[in-house]
Amino acid sequence: QVSRFLYNVNDEILLVGEGNCSFSRALVEKFEVGDKITCTTYDTYDVLKTKYGDEVDGFIQQLIDSNARVQHGIDATKLHEAKKLARSGEETAVFDTIVFNFPHTGAGIKNTERNILANQEMLTNFFESAYKVLSEKGEIHLTIKLGEPYSQWRVAKLAERATDLYLKNSQPFDCTLYPGYEHRRTIGFDEGKSKAGNHDIEKGARTYVFVRDTERRIQEQKVKDHPRNKKRERKDSRVQAKKRTHHDDDSSDDGESGDKGGEGDDRQDNDIHKQSNAFEKVKFTKLEMNGLM
Structure with missing residues (x-):
């Protein structure tokens, strides 16, 4: 370096x-x-x-x-x-x-x-x-x-x-x-x-x-606002929209109520939260391994 x-x-x-x-x-x-x-x-x-x-x-x-x-x-x-x-x-x-x-x-x-x-x-x-x-x-x-x-x-x-x-x-x-x-x-x-x-x-x-x-928050926002990341964010949004549409169609076919779908959304949010926490732990571990902590 x-x-x-x-x-x-x-x-x-x-x-x-x-x-x-x-x-x-x-x-x-x-x-x-x-x-x-x-x-x-x-x-x-x-x-x-x-x-x-x-x-x-x-x-x-x-x-x-x-x-x-x-x-x-x-x-x-x-x-x-x-x-x-x-x-x-x-x-x-x-x-x-x-x-x-x-x-x-x-x-x-x-x-x-x-x-x-x-x-x-x-x-x-x-x-x-x-x-x-x-x-x-x-x-x-x-x-x-x-x-x-x-x-x-x-x-x-x-x-x-x-x-x-x-x-x-x-x-x-x-x-x-x-x-x-x-x-x-x-x-x-x-x-x-x-x-x-x-x-x-x-x-x-x-x-x-x-x-x-x-x-740090300013720098993170700059990364988030980068055109490349904006494009990736839009792509992810379209993928999520398709998944929700597919999920709604399946719910209609099974005759399930909207409340059931809400519980599924809650589970998805919890999964995302767990993934985010896991990512932070991995990132923290990498910092320690690199001698930055």
Whole structure:
């Protein structure tokens, strides 16, 4: 699968949980302007310096020089409470794209099950909060590593349970699309554990794109309104009409009442409903098999 650049220079973009701010800097260099980019870190500036060293100063300065906003001490699970995210003249902040790359609590929990639950709780709170500052047609981009334990986080299910967000699509995370980006661990750069560049994610990562359910309904309606599907719908209607005519003729021949035919229609509706449910279950299973759930 070929990955594509996901961002638009005209969109209000919020980046949360940034480490050394190199991803935000990469977007600024791509756009050649940063006036619609808001880069936030969970850590304070002093903690960032301790974790990532002097490199963070250069990245932050580039962001400021491009007119991007840089804010520290922003909790990704409480975005709706962060009043300073709102631009001047706005009561509340609203963003077209919210980006959370490689989220992790960094709590150092050794027990795998407890570690998974802690990160699931954090992401659930993030989805709930981000949803409140997301524009009507906005997107949430969540990038996580491939493999265990990350696959057990079940991020798509978390989003659907917390809000009406659904997984629109996903794609491999391609570092080459963001020149200058350097992955950093939540706990900071450790000479004994961390590696320079992007070696920490060399086994692969994936970006999941979430949108509001209203956007899904719009897309489904577009598919339904497609001329090819309209033609198929008319054909199905004619087939059903012929079946009903044949059924009515049979009922007349047998001398059966109209009430009996009504019961048959009810059974047919129930059968259709069961088929629809079965289809949804199959579709859900396929999504899980494809790693989208």
